[in-house]
Amino acid sequence: MDQIVEFLIAAFLVVSGIFGLVGSFGLIKLKDTMQRLHAPTKATTVGVGGVLIGSMLYFGLIKGSLSFHELLITLFLFLTAPITANFIAKTYMAQRVREDTLPETGSDYGWALYNDPPEPAEDAALRHQSSRKP
Amino acid sequence: MTRLIPHPLLSVTLTLVWLGLVNKVTLGNLILGAVLGVAIPMLTAPYWPNRPTLRRPFKAVEYVLIVLWDILVANVKVAWIIVTKPNDQIRSHWLTVPLELTSPEAITMLGGTITMTPGTVTALIAADGSSLLVHCLHTDDPEAEVAGIKSRYERRLLEIFP
Numbered sequence: 001m002d003q004i005v006e007f008l009i010a011a012f013l014v015v016s017g018i019f020g021l022v023g024s025f026g027l028i029k030l031k032d033t034m035q036r037l038h039a040p041t042k043a044t045t046v047g048v049g050g051v052l053i054g055s056m057l058y059f060g061l062i063k064g065s066l067s068f069h070e071l072l073i074t075l076f077l078f079l080t081a082p083i084t085a086n087f088i089a090k091t092y093m094a095q096r097v098r099e100d101t102l103p104e105t106g107s108d109y110g111w112a113l114y115n116d117p118p119e120p121a122e123d124a125a126l127r128h129q130s131s132r133k134p
Numbered sequence: 135m136t137r138l139i140p141h142p143l144l145s146v147t148l149t150l151v152w153l154g155l156v157n158k159v160t161l162g163n164l165i166l167g168a169v170l171g172v173a174i175p176m177l178t179a180p181y182w183p184n185r186p187t188l189r190r191p192f193k194a195v196e197y198v199l200i201v202l203w204d205i206l207v208a209n210v211k212v213a214w215i216i217v218t219k220p221n222d223q224i225r226s227h228w229l230t231v232p233l234e235l236t237s238p239e240a241i242t243m244l245g246g247t248i249t250m251t252p253g254t255v256t257a258l259i260a261a262d263g264s265s266l267l268v269h270c271l272h273t274d275d276p277e278a279e280v281a282g283i284k285s286r287y288e289r290r291l292l293e294i295f296p
Contacts, residue, residue, distance in 0.1 A: 019209060019213060022213040022216055022217060023213075025216065025217070026212075026216040029216060029221065030216070030221065030224070031221055032226075034226065034255070034257075034269045035224070035226055035271060037255050037269070038212060038252060038253060038255060038269075038271045039216065041249060041250065041252050041255065045205045045209060045250060045252065046205070046206065046209040067157060068153070068154035068157055069154065069155075069157055071154060072151060072154045072155065075151070078246070078250060079246075081249070081250065082245065082246035082249035082250055082256070083246075085249050085255055085256075086245070086249065086255075086256055086257070089255060089256075089257040089258075089269070090257070090258065093257060093258065102228055102267060103228050103229070103230045103267070104230065105230060105260040105261075105264065105265050105267075106230055106232050106260075106264065106265050107260055107262055107264040107265065108262070109260055109261035109262040109264070110260070110261055111258045111259070111260055111261065111267055112258055112259050112260060112261045113258050115261040116261060117261045117262060117263075118261065118262050
């Protein structure tokens with residue numbers, strides 16, 4: 001029984017290792033920053049996830065003590081990773097990407113990085129107008 | 135009651151997180167976690183002007199499972215693209231995803247989901263919150279990608295958040 005569990009844990013570790021490696025390889029291989037941003041989002045999901053599942057199996061089935069820390073690590077990663085990626089993207093775009101190379105927003109206002117949001121007062125006036133129209 | 139526990143879901147989450155952090159479920163830890171779960175939402179209530187409520191909790195569970203599965207599938211796809219495709223054959227696109235969601239919490243969830251599923255990264259939001267700018271690593275059909283995001287994730291979030 002222990003043997004099977006150990007094989008399972010090893011399999012999870014190997015899979016996450018492979019994804020970590022491919023993610024790092026992507027960082028070197030891809031050309032521009034926006035493309036490179038895709039590589040680390042992979043290492044944090046399956047790469048780290050595999051290690052965490054392996055760790056839970058190890059502590060739960062072999063050491064016999066259930067551990068919740070892995071679940072918390074997953075939770076915090078899922079909360080913080082998108083925000084980090086978004087901030088890196090924004091910083092890069094503010095310095096290197098011109099607004100006219102991006103697609104349109106499809107509304108009257110441009111992208112938030114280059115344009116101010118509509119004024120709250122103006123917003124209210126618009127809503128007032130449209131409610132009076134019919 | 136609303137003054138004492140302004141955000142019941144947050145209180146429960148904080149208590150569970152506390153139990154996870156100490157990694158041992160005892161009565162003392164549970165009480166301490168509950169105290170924190172009541173105190174922290176009370177102190178931070180001014181930062182939550184519109185308390186978001188979940189309309190359908192079971193839909194939320196379904197959503198989480200779908201996203202986890204998609205993360206797994208998309209990981210393999212992107213790894214395949216990185217390893218097998220030469221750089222000049224990778225066609226990256228900017229996508230504009232028009233939003234039907236209006237609450238900031240729901241849009242944050244959607245943006246986070248798009249970033250966590252590899253192959254797409256949320257970059258910007260329109261100044262009036264009407265659309266998201268998404269960078270896609272490789273696609274031959276940008277419109278199908280946008281339609282996929284809208285039908286798979288946004289439709290479900292619209293059902294979850296009121």
